[in-house]
Amino acid sequence: MNAKRKIIIDCDPGIDDTLALMLALSSPELEVIGITVVCGNVPTDIGAENALKVLKFMGRLDIPVYCGEEAPLKRDYISAQDTHGMDGLGESNYPAVTETRAKKDAVNFLINTLKTQKNVSIIAVGPLTNIAKALQKNREVFKNLDEFISMGGSFKSHGNCSPVAEYNYWCDPDAARYVYENLPKKIHMVGLDVTRKIVLTPNILEYMQILDKEKGGFIKKITRFYYDFHWKYERVIGCVINDPLAVAYFINRELCSGFDSYTTVETEGISIGQSVTDSMDFWKKEPNSHVLTEVNQKEFMTMFLNRVFGEDEQEIRKILLQIM
Numbered sequence: 495m496n497a498k499r500k501i502i503i504d505c506d507p508g509i510d511d512t513l514a515l516m517l518a519l520s521s522p523e524l525e526v527i528g529i530t531v532v533c534g535n536v537p538t539d540i541g542a543e544n545a546l547k548v549l550k551f552m553g554r555l556d557i558p559v560y561c562g563e564e565a566p567l568k569r570d571y572i573s574a575q576d577t578h579g580m581d582g583l584g585e586s587n588y589p590a591v592t593e594t595r596a597k598k599d600a601v602n603f604l605i606n607t608l609k610t611q612k613n614v615s616i617i618a619v620g621p622l623t624n625i626a627k628a629l630q631k632n633r634e635v636f637k638n639l640d641e642f643i644s645m646g647g648s649f650k651s652h653g654n655c656s657p658v659a660e661y662n663y664w665c666d667p668d669a670a671r672y673v674y675e676n677l678p679k680k681i682h683m684v685g686l687d688v689t690r691k692i693v694l695t696p697n698i699l700e701y702m703q704i705l706d707k708e709k710g711g712f713i714k715k716i717t718r719f720y721y722d723f724h725w726k727y728e729r730v731i732g733c734v735i736n737d738p739l740a741v742a743y744f745i746n747r748e749l750c751s752g753f754d755s756y757t758t759v760e761t762e763g764i765s766i767g768q769s770v771t772d773s774m775d776f777w778k779k780e781p782n783s784h785v786l787t788e789v790n791q792k793e794f795m796t797m798f799l800n801r802v803f804g805e806d807e808q809e810i811r812k813i814l815l816q817i818m
């Protein structure tokens with residue numbers, strides 16, 4: 495068997511971040527060497543507490559959690575607690591973890607890890623503030639980075655917090671821009687064009703309960719609030735789960751397709767936070783991103799259910815034929 499790929503998950507848990515963590519922790523190809531938390535869906539301390547709750551639920555409290563930046567680079571911080579609940583886990587109010595605590599200084603953890611370890615990739619599923627800060631402090635170490643995946647932005651799809659902007663880039667547009675313009679590696683942009691198509695429907699949630707009452711129950715509990723939000727504001731029955739697609743795509747490139755192009759992010763005005771991809775090459779700039787446009791939703795869901803619930807892939811495909 496090939497060696498496991500080492501990853502750091504930079505996140506703001508967050509309901510869908512939690513699902514991304516569950517998928518990563520259940521995937522034998524991955525070694526999660528650390529979780530860094532940034533302010534986004536919830537303030538950093540709440541996000542770090544949630545990361546620990548997920549680790550405890552998955553029996554992986556051995557993985558270190560680091561608290562990162564508590565405010566965007568320049569803008570005032572605006573959380574997404576209207577979407578994820580005040581506790582960030584859909585008002586599920588799971589008790590705080592007492593066995594261990596989150597450490598400080600995610601930015602230095604990122605820099606030191608890249609300095610001392612080879613073949614580390616980062617999957618970023620929150621605003622890019624921690625990454626931008628680390629990059630500003632030490633760009634050189636990012637040359638050692640294996641791959642960089644960012645859930646954020648959108649190419650043609652409408653935004654989810656303004657007509658054109660996706661939350662992670664809108665929350666800290668200056669960080670997002672800085673990362674796109676300075677990272678010495680290509681950014682795989684897993685944006686709303688593809689993640690919007692990943693909907694956790696009531697039928698799939700029901701299927702999860704059948705597969706495993708405990709894990710299914712956990713996911714049901716944390717997504718209830720998210721369901722209500724999606725129905726109220728988007729008339730979607732179910733909820734869009736963006737972040738686990740970034741992990742799934744990292745594991746299997748065949749789940750999504752896209753194209754290489756130059757991308758940057760607007761930092762001012764009515765389009766603040768919008769990702770701008772020069773798909774027609776007006777600017778004649780070297781591509782800095784691989785922008786995803788298509789996704790195979792059924793195969794994503796098959797992977798998620800197989801990894802997290804341990805069900806056989808062929809069995810899952812048969813059931814998904816009925817319910818997807």
Ligand code: BDR
Pocket residue numbers: 508509510511535574577619620645654660661662736737
């Ligand atoms: C992104 O914003 C957050 O609310 C989600 O966790 C996801 O990372 C989607 O726009």
Ligand code: CA
Pocket residue numbers: 505506507508510511534535619620737
């Ligand atoms: Ca997130």
